[in-house]
Amino acid sequence: MGVSKITVTMLGPSHSGKTTFMYGMYATLSAGIEGYFLNAKDPDKDLDLMDNWDLLCDEGQLPPPTADVPISYEFVFKHGVRSLVDIDWMDFRGGATVERAGAPESLSDVVKLRERLKESDSIYLVLDGRYVGEWIKDGAPATVTRGPMKVSHLSNHISRTVEERINAGLPAPSLVVLITKIDVLAEITGMPKKDAIFRAMDNLQNLVPIAFSEGVTTLICPVQLGDFGIGDHRKVDPAKLDVRYMHKPIIFSLLYDINCRIARDSRRLEELRARGQATEGELEQLRAGFWNGFFKRSQIAERIDGLGGIRAAVEEVSQELETARTRVDQLWKELNTLRIVEDGKIRENGKSR
Structure with a gap:
């Protein structure tokens, strides 16, 4: 079986945890877990990623927000020393997903993101665990058309991409619904974290109907970087790092590709x-x-x-x-x-x- 290449694109508003997830994913897999490894093809990109991870581990400094110019990465995902898939990854700022492409103040990354979605084999929809917790606390209602998670707007991007790719004779992209910062769920909902996670997964169709649509294959994946609790963190306690499930989405993207x-x-x-x-x-x-x-x-x-x-x-x-x-x-x-x-x-x- 030859090595194929997949394009992964993340959608999510600012501060939802997209960049932090990528750093946690890379740090976890570059060291290796369950025999799987992820390496940047460019040694300088590898150093950039690991330097930022070292800052987090040593000083509690979270990765900086993505700038107006998206950052491109070429990864290779391996099992042992055997390459399984090449990954084209690009980190966009959160605003690129929710801004108008035709507005005078819009930046080029808005258009670039929309064009990239057409080429994407896997789309990661990022839901901030803080707001997921509030949604659970409110009873996990259906038809959430407003709010900081921007689910309706981002779902439109996904729906449009699925339709365009199918019409072009291409497979629909796989979808990963990432629930980040799951360490805050217990504090927000008053429920044990495990129960809150299952409550979210059991009712996610109310929040993200596109993930349950015909023609769409979705992984629902809760992730966390550490037990940091609620707050607008710029720095965290490195002793509370506790990375969970960061490597699973890439495994799913590969599974769908195969x-x-x-x-x-x-x-x-x-x-x-x-x-x-x-x-x-x-x-x-x-x-x-x-x-x-x-x-x-x-x-x-x-x-x-x-x-x-x-x-x-x-x-x-x-x-x-x-x-x-x-x-x-x-x-x-x-x-x-x-x-x-x-x-x-x-x-x-x-x-x-």
Whole structure:
């Protein structure tokens, strides 16, 4: 199975935790977890990411907000030393997701983000745990059309992207709903954190209906950087760092990409087998014919060569499918504690329910 490339784009308002998630994800996976690793292809980008992580670990300094110019990263995701997928990642400021592209004061990153969404294989929708906690405390109501999470506006971006990609004959992007800062849920809701997380996941269709739409495959993933509590943190206590689930979204994005490739290669295998059967039929007819001569022998030889090529291609694609399905089984095990929604149906432990 070859190494493919996926484009990941994050959507979320300012201060929702997009950049912090990326730093936590990179720090977790660059060190390695469960045999998986993430490396920046540019050594200087690796140093930038890890220098900022060291500031957090040593001094409690959170990563600075993304500037007006988005930052591009090229990552490679590995299992052991084997490359699984290349990742095109770009960090946009929060305002780029909610500003008007045609406004005089708009910046170029607004247009760039909208164009990038059309190329995105996976979209991460970031929900700030502070506001998710308040939503839970209010009874997890449906039809949240206003508020700091900007869910309706961001859902429109996702809906438009899904439609445009399907119309272009491309797979719909996978969707990750990230609930950040889950360490604050207990304090805000008055519930145990685990209960608050399950309350959010059980009612998320009220908050993010697009995640449960036909044609959309979604991972719901709560994450946290540490047990920092409520507050507008510029600095945190490094002793309270407690990174949770930061590596799971990338595993899901890869899982979805492989499943798309399995679907594509399965269709190709069917086509190859159909061609093989047709060629065998032509060969049988030629051999059974009454006429003879050089032209007939030439046609028979041509069909035999063609059939050999088809059989070799069938063997190659079959092996790639077997490898891909084995990888999918391994990836499912990494996600078996989380919730995946496919065409509105919840899948847990790889099965629908």
